[in-house]
Amino acid sequence: MTTIRRVPHCSHWGAYTILVDGDRIVGVEPFEHDPAPSPIIQSITEWANPERRVLQPMVRSGWLEKREASDGRGRGNEKFVPVSWDEAFSLVAGEISRVSQAYGNASIFAGSYGWTSCGRFHHASSLLKRTLNLVGGFTGHVDTYSIAAGPVILRHTLGSEAACGGQANTLDSIAEHTETLVVFGALSPRTAQTEAGGIGSHSLETHLRRIVERKVRVILVSPLKDDLPEWVGAEWWPIRPNTDTALMLGLAGEIVKAGRHDADFLARCCSGSDEFLAYLKGENDGAPKDAAWSAKISGLDAYKIAELSRILVATRSMITVSWSLQRAHHGEQPFWAALGLAAVTGQIGLPGGGVGYGYGSLGGVGAPYNIGKSPAISQLAKPIDSFIPVARITDMLLNPGKPFTYQGETRTYPDARLVYWAGGNPYHHHQDINRLSEAWTRPETIIVQDPMWTATAQRADIVLPASTSIERNDLAGNRRSDFILAMHKAIEPLGEARSDFDIFHGIAQELGVGDAFSEGRDEMGWLRYLYDASREDAAERFGFEMPDFESFWETGYARVPVKTHHTYLAEYREDPAANALATESGRIVLGSETLARLGYQDCLSHPAWIEPAEWLGNCSPDELHLVSHQPEGRLHSQLETAVASRAHKRNGREQAKLNSRDAGRLGIADGDTIRLWNERGACLATATLTDAVRTGVIVLPTGAWLTPVGNSGLDIAGNPNVLTLDVPTSSFGQGCSAHTCLVHVEPYGGDVEDAHRTYQNALEALDAV
Template identity: 75%
Template sequence: MIRRVPHCSHWGAYTLLVEDGRIVGVEPFAHDPAPSPVIQSVTDWAKPERRILRPMVREGWLASREGSDRRGRGSERFVPVSWDQATDLIAGEIRRVSRDHGNASIFAGSYGWTSCGRFHHASTLLKRMMNLAGGYTGHVDTYSIAAGPVILRHTLGDERACGGQSNTLDTIAEHSETLLVFGAMSPRTAQSEAGGIGAHYLEGYLRRIAERGVKVIHVSPYREDLPDWTGAEWWPIRPNTDTALMLGLAGEIVLAGRHDAGFLERCTSGSDQLLAYLRGEDDGQAKTADWAAAITGIDAQTIRDLARRLTDTRSMITASWALQRAHHGEQPFWAAIALASITGQIGLPGGGMGFGYGSLGGVGAPFVTGKSPAMSQGARPIDSFIPVARISDMLLTPGGAYSYEGQDRTYPDIRLVYWAGGNPFHHHQDLNRLSEAWTRPETIIVQDPMFTATARRADIVLPASTSLERNDLSGNKRSDFILAMAKAIEPLGEARSDFDIFNAIAEKLGVAPAFNEGRDEMGWIRHLYTESRDFAAQRLGHEMPDFDTFWAQGYAACPVQRSHTYLAPYRADPAAHPLNTESGRIVLGSDTLARLGYADCRAHPAWIEPAEWLGGAAEDELHLISHQPNGRLHSQLETAEASLADKRGGREQVRLSPADAARRGIADGATVRLWNTRGACLATACVTGAVAPGVAILPTGAWFTPGTAGGPELSGNPNVLTLDIGTSAFGQGCSAHTCLVRIEPFEGAAPDPAQTYQHELADILSAPGGDLT
């Protein structure tokens, strides 16, 4: 008999069909107009091949503890231990480091995407436990978006414009006449949402935009970052030069006297600094179409024509999160604000600017006005943090100085790393540098369902269950449903839920009563849902079903805001609705940044050459873009069917223009080597006219599989190549999209990366206690 089990993942809601303890089918959520095909891959979580099946400890660490040879991580065998032994060891390490070095020497800034569940959220539960045990060093911002929110907090007063509360897409679909898209607005990236998603709306809104005949200009090195059926005009810009194009458009508008001086005077501060820069009064170079054309590779007359159209029509400017994942990544977001202010259309339906549409599935969708279910991390007893992408810097330079949002800070001396539900050997930059940094801590604990590259490089490994093997619920501000995530199958091996693991460690640290508050799994899930339900009823008059009804039917609709125009009240009366900025207005010239005097983040939006770009490249170098793949999220489900469909020869495909491929003697389908001074990897060439000349595109998420004897990484992981520097001294975001590489045909036979990974995994699992596979 088949059981129907409601569930949810980052790719959306679905029903699992379960028979005799096995998942035999996946059906999309009935209320999802465009379900992701990736949901069919979730059954791979139930396969044991890459799962962690029991607690284990690295042989050398078990013998010598903090005195072990840390370069044995990743190659030494693991020894199986009982759960009681493992939790004893972990609690002992937390106490030791706290006592001898202080809690700031414990890095629990785990960055987790294991599950969309709001209760068994691994990184939240880790931080909750550590806050009760004296604190930890954490992180701020995310790899996806860091420089952007930092600059928005200082120029718009908060980060709502990139978090899903700019103009909702329904207003753009009905009111915009010109849609200027920088980067992507793609259903490919809109498949996923951080806290799960019930309904995917982007494709429907894009079809309405096409139906209305909105003029769409798509500015990107990759034509497929917007569906071809939108009828968009493709501008194949040089990567990392979007800021120059925005400023060139603004400069042309000012040169023609078509800027909205009244809006600038009434609603912005520091516009005189911006206007002086655009006119070239400080550097002798007016920011014109000709100036922008030389930098971006876009025709000057085409830029001039668009500048006029932006003021003649209701125009909306969008920039994807990818733009700020680059050197000086603060600037494209600030320049978009400047351009929208110059046109004077901020606060009008279908006008202004917004960020991140399509970067996640819920950005631009109707957003939740109620309370989303979430576990609390609790109060932080110590103030110790790093910007999220500065992990290698922290581990390699304890005591070193860094800055963040104008503060001067010092990196802590990390002795213990506890990572739960994440994989930095996927998402961090310059993985060879991270590998060296990873040898510095005395102890590394990894808790995860999968034997990732990070788990392989741990001292203590704990097997967490997947969401399929426990109960949970999903929900967030960008999903109009709270969704039940009912247990479908029994845990594999000795896997335990994240809550049970942390509760056991909390017990040995003496903080379990505060950690669990007397609730078990279902008690917490009921509590979290009821908090959201009561808030909706009492504050908003919105009725949601009681918990038992919700759990049985699998979903509950949330109160949402539709037809939202960002900053409309502010535009109508700036004095009555001041922004949380230094001036109470939109900041186009910043007194704060003027005082700080950073060369890499000036007092107004500015074009600043990145460390690596085509304008400074050697003749044989290409600019590498590492975007999200079609068939997975990050490194999750990398060997499942949807992910494998986009590989060739077992490797990721690197997309090249026909001219660039021909110049290098590269045929479509050939194995190629990508390299620079930071590292090298193999990939399969895909020759396509959808890529701008001078650009190579290699998806993220391939499982890090280094070759032997210093040879190239085998699977096509672009982060062996990417640049590990902050976006600026102000934002310190990730600069992954600032990266030059060389590409050449690979000579000889290349090992299969999946087989290599599994073979190496088998070696380190062949411990004295028996075969752990």
């Protein structure tokens, strides 16, 4: 008789129940309280597939022979040698000790930021940093690839990054009060499937349907029509990529030119307004920022821009800005310009009015947010102050000892001799991967800890096999989720894989800090401890009753105290003096004394249009602007071969979507294998023709597993980051500029079948590892 076990679990795509027969997963059911579950949850069975899994500790043969004296160019080319866990722990601990003693702990770079699992206990990045903090520290990173320039400029202009982290106006308030909604970038269930730390209920679609029901006027400003669901009925403004700042400034300039700006709000609540208004009027450069000026840059209609400027003032208007807009050269500017536009309208702090960032970029942004304590394993105190901006990894490896700037401070790149990457894959998400490949040869030792043979793991010296979340117990929850969710173990670990906690505990013991690392708790002891900390906080601060741990663990979830119908800066608007912001002036900064003093030409003292390094306003006729956005069927490169991901491939490759008119002039037919290329690299994809993409634009999602052909520089899997530009957003923010990228596109002139065979052979070779 078959007995099906029902196992509650959670991943970045939401909560679900795993159906297990013996040690085999036979089904996945969505969480009962999720109104819009993600189809990606059906892909988690792929984690139990051993084909791409790391099944035992492995060491690159050249490194095992010569250790730190080995040739880094052997990474990705030499065979791996299996070793025991005891030997692996000895090798890893020995390298940590050697590098810290010979060069100092700043020469240890702890790179990953932990997308491998949504669990808050087996959080690979946190456990790595906890281990290293017990033995002198490490060089880490600040911000994320997803969002860096945006938080930097908002910390400076609003005093915190709360407005882009989920604490601007909540979507339930927007759905009830907004009359005109201008969406810069996207409000897409595609990206709202995902949430760091897991999510219980996906609510974006619910709020969008209420917006439709109330007949809110919605304007989508994006080169991609499907950045909002078709049923929303939005007006599509197909803007040139990277020119949103010019549109925002043109709208603000039109409002000021007509004398419709809220002078009282600007005087009471903002500093530097005079400088910003002078820029809009063109007093210094002779170029008034109006509808005609904006239209020339953005490729939009001047009459419509002027009309919208009037509507923004006459109605309760809300401006939303996707995280994607700041992943571009001068990415600070669209976030700051949107703030300037909202300030000019005077609607900041009103229900359903003002500006917010990141709605739909993750599932919990704009949802009712957790006001209690989220569960998280402590990384412990940092013994040293050493960091780099997250997207400057290649620069760090290529330029040890050279200066860099960040938030107005000048610092120095460390001499990274040891790289330890746990639960992450920079060979998926870093820009200009061919440049990264050169930098990757520089460290003396690279350790990768991951369940999968990712492109990064294939280029490591030591590879440690971590279990996936379905092979251990954990819990999910974060500040943007209305639940804490139990993650029960469903199956036994594959091969010799161990949990991240067990791996780091073994390394910590080898380093002599095992007791300090574990604090005397095992897996279930830690889960109880983390949950009880959240439960006690909810009761003490909010009088909110959560079930005890046993009841939570059996039920599989617990609700947490949340904030609903939130209006951002309402108290500040009412009394700016009593609710001063943590900025240089205590007010919203539209003209910055700090940036004026720094004198950066790539981040001026006020919101400004600054021409990006690559864009459609300055390109050759045969170049297209590449948009490399989040895929629909997976998160980043996770589960790339699973059912939901494969459903969005075509002819076995990633789909590159482009406008039919562009395809016609380039001689590309629907379904063709095409080559995308520029001076940085090249990749193959399958062409899909559509009129839902603006002319001059091509869309290739991220996440294809990098598969280069020898030394040709051609990736046959369709990874767009062989093409993307690896330059900082600015001297101030130092963020990722992936969306500033021009490419040439042509029908592939090589042997398509041969390329396909090469791809399949690469996968088989990976399986053989």
